[in-house]
Amino acid sequence: MRVDVLGLQAFVSIAERGSFRAAASHLNLSQTALSHRIRKLEEALGTPLFLRTTRQVSLTAAGTTLLPRARRIFEDLGSALGEVRVETREGAEQVSVGCLPTIAVHCMPSVIAAFARRHPGIGVRVHDNSASEIADKVQSGEAEFGVTIVAANRWDLELKPVVKEPFVLLSHRSMPLAAAPALSWAQLQGEPLVRVSAETGNRILIDDALGPRREALSWRYEVQRVVTAVSLVRAGIGYAIVPQLALDALADGELVAVPLRAPAVTRTLGVVTRKSVPLRPAARDLLVLLSQALKRGVAARKDESK
Missing domain, CATH: 3.40.190.290 (D-Maltodextrin-Binding Protein; domain 2)
Incomplete structure (x- = not known):
């Protein structure tokens, strides 16, 4: 299975902000585009990740399981990119x-x-x-x-x-x-x-x-x-x-x-x-x-x- 990085990014942003509107603003996306990313991720996983009501957004059991793992993915990716930047900078200086x-x-x-x-x-x-x-x-x-x-x-x-x-x-x-x-x-x-x-x-x-x-x-x-x-x-x-x-x-x-x-x-x-x-x-x-x-x-x- 291919990792849907954009879908995971949208998922983490919504989960952390508790709102599609706030997440869309943070990612500089329209709510329609954000909803499309989540729908695509949920279809790939075969399960919903959010419970949506008119007043709030909450995680399903699958969403609760996925959130810490998704966060760890982005933390590891950030660390890896940081290491590459350091190595590139040091390489450029030597x-x-x-x-x-x-x-x-x-x-x-x-x-x-x-x-x-x-x-x-x-x-x-x-x-x-x-x-x-x-x-x-x-x-x-x-x-x-x-x-x-x-x-x-x-x-x-x-x-x-x-x-x-x-x-x-x-x-x-x-x-x-x-x-x-x-x-x-x-x-x-x-x-x-x-x-x-x-x-x-x-x-x-x-x-x-x-x-x-x-x-x-x-x-x-x-x-x-x-x-x-x-x-x-x-x-x-x-x-x-x-x-x-x-x-x-x-x-x-x-x-x-x-x-x-x-x-x-x-x-x-x-x-x-x-x-x-x-x-x-x-x-x-x-x-x-x-x-x-x-x-x-x-x-x-x-x-x-x-």
């Missing part, structure tokens, strides 16, 4: 974005500062998560867009490449390989390497690019995040293979990045959005700023390595 941790550290401070100058009344929520978690948050609408590794995409998400970033060998300045202008993967054999978990997109890209050659390398340590790998390198424990932006984002003067060759391994960073769901103007502006920052960061590192 842009939510997902991005990889290295991008969050490298790009977001300057990007958010620039965004704040353009939109001083709008906040930014950053979900610095793994590639799969970013896709989940975009898919659910928790993040309006995400900046992540371009890989196999989900059918309901759209992924557009932005920039290609190489992986480099991260070394402490005191370690032997730090002085090399560039290294092949074969030259890393026997060296203590820090490996990032297989759950990350970075690990998958490296393993796929190296193929069987990865087994000839000494992956002595394994961590869950790039930032932890960087801390081990800083302590002089070993070397780590990290995205180029990680050095700028997480390192200091003690660390250096050595280009890797034969093969050169890269990751493509791109923007993921929900298909057929346009970004709000503020989110589009944040996306432009973030894309520009990524391109500048990769270009700057490329110039430094020449």
